[in-house]
Amino acid sequence: MTSPYTGQPAEAAAPAGHAGSSLLADYAAGTAGAVAAWSVETHLAGCGRCRQELSAYADPDRLARNRSAVLVRSALPESRAGRVLRRSGVPDHVLRLLAATPSLRASWLLAVVGVLAVVTVETGFVEQAGPGGPPGLRGLMPFLLVAPLLILASVAAAFAPALDPAHRLAVAAPCSGLTLLLARAVSALAVALIPVICAAFFVPGPPWLPAALLLPSLALCATALAAATVVGPVAAAAGSAVLWALPVVALAATHLPLAVVQWHAQYACAVVLLVAAAVLLVRRDRFEFGWNR
Amino acid sequence: MTLEVHTADVQVRGLSRRYGSTRALDNVDLTVEPGVTGLLGPNGAGKTTLLSILATVNEPDAGEVSVFGLDPRDRAERVAIRRRLGYLPQELGYHRHFTVAAFLDYVAILKEIVNRRQRGEEVARVLAATGLARYARKRISALSGGMRQRLGIAQALLGSPDLLVLDEPTAGLDPEQRLRFRELVSNLPGDPVIVLSTHQADDIAAICPNVIVLLQGQVRFAGTPAELAATATGHVWTAQARDAHAHLSWRGGDSLWRHIGEQPPAGAQIVAATVEDGYLLLSQRAGGQ
Amino acid sequence: MGVQDRLPASGRVSAAPDEPDDAVLLRRVAKGDEGALAVLYDRHAGWLTMRLSRRCGSADVVDHAIQDTFLALWRNAGSFRGNGDVAAFIWGIGIRRLINAIRRESSSRPRLPWRAAERDVVISAEDQVLVGIEHGRLAQALARLSPELRSAIEATVLDGLTCGEAAVLLGVAEGTVKSRCHRARQALRTALADPRLGPETPANRQRAWGTP
Numbered sequence: 001m002t003s004p005y006t007g008q009p010a011e012a013a014a015p016a017g018h019a020g021s022s023l024l025a026d027y028a029a030g031t032a033g034a035v036a037a038w039s040v041e042t043h044l045a046g047c048g049r050c051r052q053e054l055s056a057y058a059d060p061d062r063l064a065r066n067r068s069a070v071l072v073r074s075a076l077p078e079s080r081a082g083r084v085l086r087r088s089g090v091p092d093h094v095l096r097l098l099a100a101t102p103s104l105r106a107s108w109l110l111a112v113v114g115v116l117a118v119v120t121v122e123t124g125f126v127e128q129a130g131p132g133g134p135p136g137l138r139g140l141m142p143f144l145l146v147a148p149l150l151i152l153a154s155v156a157a158a159f160a161p162a163l164d165p166a167h168r169l170a171v172a173a174p175c176s177g178l179t180l181l182l183a184r185a186v187s188a189l190a191v192a193l194i195p196v197i198c199a200a201f202f203v204p205g206p207p208w209l210p211a212a213l214l215l216p217s218l219a220l221c222a223t224a225l226a227a228a229t230v231v232g233p234v235a236a237a238a239g240s241a242v243l244w245a246l247p248v249v250a251l252a253a254t255h256l257p258l259a260v261v262q263w264h265a266q267y268a269c270a271v272v273l274l275v276a277a278a279v280l281l282v283r284r285d286r287f288e289f290g291w292n293r
Numbered sequence: 294m295t296l297e298v299h300t301a302d303v304q305v306r307g308l309s310r311r312y313g314s315t316r317a318l319d320n321v322d323l324t325v326e327p328g329v330t331g332l333l334g335p336n337g338a339g340k341t342t343l344l345s346i347l348a349t350v351n352e353p354d355a356g357e358v359s360v361f362g363l364d365p366r367d368r369a370e371r372v373a374i375r376r377r378l379g380y381l382p383q384e385l386g387y388h389r390h391f392t393v394a395a396f397l398d399y400v401a402i403l404k405e406i407v408n409r410r411q412r413g414e415e416v417a418r419v420l421a422a423t424g425l426a427r428y429a430r431k432r433i434s435a436l437s438g439g440m441r442q443r444l445g446i447a448q449a450l451l452g453s454p455d456l457l458v459l460d461e462p463t464a465g466l467d468p469e470q471r472l473r474f475r476e477l478v479s480n481l482p483g484d485p486v487i488v489l490s491t492h493q494a495d496d497i498a499a500i501c502p503n504v505i506v507l508l509q510g511q512v513r514f515a516g517t518p519a520e521l522a523a524t525a526t527g528h529v530w531t532a533q534a535r536d537a538h539a540h541l542s543w544r545g546g547d548s549l550w551r552h553i554g555e556q557p558p559a560g561a562q563i564v565a566a567t568v569e570d571g572y573l574l575l576s577q578r579a580g581g582q
Numbered sequence: 583m584g585v586q587d588r589l590p591a592s593g594r595v596s597a598a599p600d601e602p603d604d605a606v607l608l609r610r611v612a613k614g615d616e617g618a619l620a621v622l623y624d625r626h627a628g629w630l631t632m633r634l635s636r637r638c639g640s641a642d643v644v645d646h647a648i649q650d651t652f653l654a655l656w657r658n659a660g661s662f663r664g665n666g667d668v669a670a671f672i673w674g675i676g677i678r679r680l681i682n683a684i685r686r687e688s689s690s691r692p693r694l695p696w697r698a699a700e701r702d703v704v705i706s707a708e709d710q711v712l713v714g715i716e717h718g719r720l721a722q723a724l725a726r727l728s729p730e731l732r733s734a735i736e737a738t739v740l741d742g743l744t745c746g747e748a749a750v751l752l753g754v755a756e757g758t759v760k761s762r763c764h765r766a767r768q769a770l771r772t773a774l775a776d777p778r779l780g781p782e783t784p785a786n787r788q789r790a791w792g793t794p
Contacts, residue, residue, distance in 0.1 A: 027632070027636075028632055030635075030636065033725075034724075034725075034729065034732050034733075034736070035721050035724050035725050037636065038724070038736060038740060039721075041633065041740060042740065044629065044633070044669075045667065045669065045670055045673070046667065048669070051625075051626070051628075051629040051669060052625075052628075052629075054628065054629040054632050054633075055625075055627075055628025055629045055632070056628065057628075057632055058627070058628040058629075058631045058632055062631070062641075062645070063627055063628060063631065065414060065417075065645075066627065066631075066645055066648050066649055067620070067623050067624075067627065068414075068417035068418075068420075068421065068426070069410065069413035069414045069417050069649050070413070070619070070623060070648075070649050070652045070653060070656075071417070071429065071616065071619070071620065072394050072398075072413045072416045072417045072420065072429055073409070073413040073649065073653055074616065074619060074652075074653060074656045075392060075393075075394035075395075075429040075430045075616075076392075076394055076395055076398055077392065077395055078657065091407075092409050093402045093407050093409075093412075096395075096398060096399060096402055097399070097402055097403075099399075100388060100391075100399055164388075165385075165386025165387050165388055165389070166385065166386060166387060166388065166396075166399070166400070167386075168350065168380075168382040168385060168386075169380065169382070169385070169400055169403060169448065170403055171350045172348050172349065172350050172375060172378060172380040172382075173375060173400075173403035173404055173405075174372050174373075174375040174376040174403075174404065174405050175402075175403045175404070175405055176372075180403075285368065288368070288371070289350060289351065289352065410642075410645065410646045410649055413649065430616070
């Protein structure tokens with residue numbers, strides 16, 4: 001390397017010689033003086049041969065261990081959504097636990113969006129074609145029926161053992177069953193809410209409809225979770241679905257489909273939500289044994 | 294009934310469990326020490342129930358369980374047991390769309406290995422131990438049955454557990470893979486307690502220094518394979534034809550009939566008893582009750 | 583110390599003619615070739631481990647940084663523009679991953695090894711050429727600096743870190759790094775008394791010290 005003052009780029013200024021073996025040995029042992037070490041490093045930047053010679057001083061077991069770990073970690077799938085979430089601070093292990101939830105997969109979400117689209121379009125049709133009843137509201141019944149049920153389905157998928165093939169392992173794991181289940185249920189709920197609320201904006205109805213769907217959906221899911229501690233996941237989900245469908249259909253028959261999301265209903269849903277949360281809290285040990293007995 | 298607590302092992306006293314009117318386990322007492330213990334018995338004998346109770350995923354109706362001195366009825370102690378546990382359930386399902394590495398990573402997170410680097414190293418370690426390293430990127434749906442079974446064993450090994458509960462780990466494995474399983478299980482570092490179940494006597498003879506025979510929910514034998522074979526000494530004979538004295542008969546590879554019975558006829562050709570003979574004799578006796 | 587061959591320095595590992603060079607491997611990695619990643623690891627992980635270990639005494643942290651480096655290479659191989667040495671590219675990733683790993687660790691970690699014994703190493707004739715040619719009078723001036731000032735300069739100039747990153751590496755406050763760099767440069771300027779040393783821009787700094 002020529003004099004540093006001439007400002008020539010590093011490549012052209014690399015020396016014609018190499019670092020001596022003893023200098024490299026000292027560097028590897030950490031006993032080279034700072035200036036000598038500095039020189040070695042500057043030289044390493046441009047010389048593959050000396051890099052190779054230095055590599056020989058590294059502990060082979062340690063290198064092998066890191067190598068297999070790199071190959072394993074590079075084999076793990078990386079989704080774009082995952083990368084974004086990780087950068088915003090969500091810990092890696094939480095993301096991977098949630099990734100196993102069936103209702104967070106693209107195929108599930110597409111199905112939900114598809115069903116929503118059909119129902120939303122259908123309300124538009126009925127609104128235009130329908131004769132009697134309060135203008136445009138009769139057609140809301142299918143939407144009011146289906147939208148919260150889709151959210152319930154997403155949450156049920158998050159805890160249904162039939163959809164979590166490795167649930168027996170999850171039970172035997174030290175990770176708390178309730179925490180895992182709640183994390184999955186909440187993320188499934190949040191993700192399913194987005195298309196539903198968006199669709200609610202397109203449906204012909206009062207402007208407060210999107211917000212009014214929140215409490216009933218939450219209450220429905222909480223009921224299913226709480227009931228699952230008593231009667232098991234499948235019965236709980238089915239029962240909750242029926243509990244929602246009955247009032248919606250009955251009220252629609254008397255030409256008041258919106259009653260199921262109006263003020264009285266909202267109060268009722270809030271009460272149901274609180275009761276369900278209390279039951280969940282009290283019976284949370286049921287999740288420690290999976291769904292056995 | 295008090296349990297003497299030896300914190301290096303697993304003890305069970307008076308364990309009972311029923312499903313409806315069937316008694317899956319009936320007053321079972323046993324002590325399991327470090328090393329490999331085989332649970333031998335036919336389907337429906339209660340092996341899976343017993344293993345699931347040891348793995349803390351099932352509760353007994355009666356009796357006491359002590360795992361390393363911890364009682365699974367207490368919530369905090371149950372979590373402590375689970376931290377030292379590796380479990381292979383009988384019908385383990387896999388997320389089909391997961392790759393091998395992703396599945397093991399998932400189970401490692403369930404086992405609370407939160408650090409990414411440690412997790413990667415641990416997954417790499419069990420992949421190497423079960424010979425699955427080059428399948429790390431393969432989807433589980435593309436694996437054969439034997440490889441999936443190895444994956445099940447690999448996930449149980451994550452975290453180097455002190456208690457390994459394996460339900461039918463050799464099912465679906467070909468003889469070469471069984472050999473590798475035997476080597477793997479005999480050479481685990483840290484001397485864990487390993488309890489595995491099987492309905493094949495030759496697995497027991499080859500892998501397990503300790504055997505427990507479970508029939509109709511009750512322990513009929515606990516000891517070494519040699520002792521199990523010895524229970525049938527003098528009760529096994531060969532002949533050219535069938536023999537009415539025998540409880541069990543079958544034709545061997547050398548076209549001689551092999552008979553097992555309580556009273557061999559006078560002058561019968563008595564042969565050395567194997568582990569399987571001992572097991573079959575016990576089954577016969579138990580079936581008679 | 584044997585006689586060294588007068589080989590031209592090259593950015594490539596002196597490999598057999600049919601082994602692909604680093605840039606080719608990196609392109610393959612960008613396309614998802616896992617085998618290429620393994621080859622790159624085998625070539626570069628060794629020296630990277632040694633070099634990073636000189637900056638951080640904790641083997642666990644260095645291991646974490648090494649793994650993160652090659653993972654970053656796996657994910658971002660496409661960002662290499664082919665306009666430089668692959669080894670330098672890897673070093674740039676590696677030192678920053680080390681900084682991240684140090685940040686993640688608790689504040690208690692072993693001190694840097696370069697604070698260790700600064701004995702008088704007897705340098706061979708060839709090495710004197712190496713050291714002398716690279717730094718000339720600068721080497722003597724550097725040797726006269728106190729270790730704190732020297733390590734600050736090394737982190738900011740040789741490793742090309744920002745003051746914030748250097749602060750994490752050295753375990754001191756950012757302001758301390760800035761003032762030490764300033765004092766080091768003043769001390770060196772005084773020692774060299776060279777008016778040709780221009781203003782302290784990064785480009786000028788790098789040219790002056792000849793780092794890649």
